Amino acid sequence: MGNIPPSRKKDPPPEESVQQGASDTQIKKTDKTKRDFTAKHRWTPEQAELRSFLKRKCQHVVEGVPHQGDARLLHDIYTDLYITQGGGGVNDEHEVRQIERASWREAAQGRPIKCSDIFTPLSGQHKRIRSVLTKGVAGIGKTVSVQKFILDWTEGETNQDICFIFPLPFRELNLMEKRKVSLVELIQHFFTQIKDPKILSSSEHKVLFIFDGLDECRLPLDFRSNPRCCDVTEPASVDVLLTNLIEGNLLPSALLWITTRPAAAGQIPPECVDQVTEIRGFNDPQKEEYFKKRISDENLASRTITHLKSSRSLFIMCHIPVFCWILVTVVERTSEKSERREMPRTLTQLYTHFLIIQTCNKKEKYTERKERDEEMIFRLGKLAFQQLEKGNLIFYEEDLRECGIDVTEASVYSGVCTQIFREEAGLCHGRVFSFVHLSIQEFLAALYVFLCFSNRERNTPDQQQTSQLSALFRAATLHDLHKTAVDLALQSENRHLDLFLRFLLGLSLESNQNLLRHLLPQTSSQSQSSEQTVQHVRQKIRDQINSDRKINLFYCLNELNQHAVVEHIDRSSGALSVEMLLPGQWETRKLKFELSEEQLYGFDLQKYIKTPEEDLTEVLSPDDVLERLVPVVMPVATSAV
Structure with a gap:
């Protein structure tokens, strides 16, 4: 299960109790239980210490941001996610597109796999599974699945043939990029419980390395050029150690589990992966x-x-x-x-509410910190935008400093935006920063662009704008801004601007701007009619051949509070074409109707449909729209796109 929300009805537990998870009395009981458990399973002292350390680390899920939310026992809230045997290859589509596409798949197309069984050969497989690559979009539950796997192992429930598990998240390995260490030194750096270097070289000990978050890796992972390394005591860069571990030159008997977002999966050569799995999230x-x-x-x-x-x-x-x-x-x-x-x-309405909630101090709502909040949100938005351009979800101190964020002030990243931006101190005491989810980063990036446009006198970007997205800051009117964003999103090969575009268009609605002014009172109103933008999006839908791009444009209309139905009247032939998004299916439908000259005159499709804003009690599906059209027009042809 992915990150779960914090309960607002309880005070966050002290950091000490979150990390230790017990009082002095409880610790004594835990130590006795550990000794009994160790004797029962005949673990060595080092195995017992490592298991105890990992259990303390994994048994709680801190809901929300570390050290600020409630710590709950993982066993109490964990729900199995749908994990299937995945295919090879790299999917560089925007992750929301992958989620939307996956939502229409029949479950029967996948082969469900329990998280604890990912190293077990499937029916019909006869080879040993040494390395597993697990793919899943941001926030889908990869890290918590790893946490559950480790916790079950520490408690003697599953995979007891494994003697040692060493979880090494890429976000922490990044911080050792410039150091030269041996594999033994690397393990001992992160896991001080390991004293005997022979553990890694002994064939008697089955070892599992878990590399979580390949998409967060900033190491080059140069499989072609890196030198060969076969000795666990030989110093090398962390990059060299990793590529040799993955290739099997170092510890060929060790098991490897790598998790990643789909777009980064191609960094690992296919021949180095024995099995690919996919986490699809909640059904x-x-x-x-x-x-x-x-x-x-x-x-x-x-x-x-x-x-x-x-x-x-x-x-x-x-x-x-x-x-x-x-x-x-x-x-x-x-x-x-x-x-x-x-x-x-809509997504924009939801995320605007979320931003307001998370920047609202419970005791001092919008009283003394308005200017601070506005400045902080602008800087976070700038960071979100710059890192979105680079494709980064994980940031470091230098990234924050570039955006004017003082990393020495805890309130900069937690006091104002408690559940939006977070800092984590890794095993090697480095500082790693991220937004809680990619979609929050995309929303803040869109908000940054909108604020720059609406308050251009105060918020002109101070950096040299040389990227493709710099065209957004040269827009003279709101329609120019929208038109540029639509065109840039359509030009993007991997559709990484799809959700950013939805948010940017949605922020132009007066209702969302009214919400924002509770938080950002100095934001200029942009009341310009969105009709030009709506017509531009509809024209792009008509022009697009690619169905996937059409579907995102339909969702853009939804963010603009326009019903996702596009019509075109050919007055020369007296034909009406209607295109819509089918409910529950991954396709659009195009229908043609023949109209009489009288019907053609002054025809207005809007008379037959209602937007959610016009009627909150009724949201018409495309089929409802067609039913209302039947008395008016006579269908002569139907085709699905």
Whole structure:
């Protein structure tokens, strides 16, 4: 299960208790239990110490940001995710596109695998599984699945043929980029419990290395040019140690488990991977189970589930556990103020509410820190935008300093935005920073661009704009900004700007701007009609051959509060073409209707559909639209795109 939301009804546990997880009395009991357990399983002292260390590290899930949320026992809240045997190759599509595509797959297409069984050959496989590559989009639950695997092992539940497990996240290995160490020294640096270097070289000990977060790796991983290294005591760069471990030159008997976002999977040569698995997140029943568990008010939980099913773009995103947390945070907080308050219908509306909630001090709501909040959000947005350009989810101190963020002030990254931006101190005491989820980074990046445009006199970017995205800052009107963003997103090969585009368009709605002004009172109003942008998006839908790109443009219309139906009238032939997104399927449908000259005159499709803003009680599906059109027009041809 991915990161779960923090409970606002409990005070965060002291950092000491989160790390140790017990009082002095409990520690004594734990030590006795550990000795009994060690004797039962005949573990060596080093094995016992390592297991005890890893258990303390893995048994709790700190909900939200480390050291600020509630620590819950992993066993109490863990829900198995859908893990399947994956295919090879690299998928560089935007991750939301992958989630949306995966949501229409039949479960039967995959072969479910338990997390504890990823090194077990599947039926029909006869080779030994040495290395496993697990793919999954950001926030889908890769790291927590690793945590569950380790915890079950420490408790003697599964994989007891493994003697030692060494989890080495890439975000921490990055901090040792300039050091030369042997593999033994590297292990002893992270795991002080390991005293005997012979452990790594002995064939009697089965060892598993877990490299979590390949997409966060800033090491070159040059498999072609790196020198060969076969001696665990030979000093080398961390990059060389990793490539030789993965290739099997170092410790060929060791097991390897690498997790990554899909776009980074290509960094590992296919011949070095014995099995590829994929974590697909929550299926539809698990989504409902999650909300019933997390929302204590049964009526609110039921209303939330019903609402989500009426909003395809939100319901699809709920495949990602972190997104479910964001949604629950907003639903619970907004329901406290008014039971009749409208639930968010678009991604932009949801994330705007989330930003306001997380920057609101419980005791001093919008009183003394308005200017500080505005400046902080702008700097975080600048960081989000710059790192989005570079494709980075993980940042380091120098990245923050470039954006004017003082890394020595805890309030800079936690006091103001407690659940948006986080710092982690790794095993080697380095400082690693990230947004809680990629979608939050994309929202803040879009907000940064919008703020630069709306307050150009104060917020002109001070850096040299030489990238392709620099064209956004030269836009003279809001429509120019939108048109440029749409065109840049369509030119992107891997669609990495798709969600950024949805947010940027959504921020132009007056309703979302009104929400933002509670938080950013100095933001200039951009009340310019979005009709030009709507027409531009619709024209792009008509021009696009690629169905995937069309679908994202339909979702862009949704962010602009326009029903995702596009019509075109050919007055010379008297034909009406209607294109729409099919509910529950990964395709669009195009239909043609023949109109009489009288019907053609002044035809307005909007008369037959309603936007969510016009009628909150009724959201028409494309089939509903067609039903209303039947009395008016006569279909002569139907085709699916």
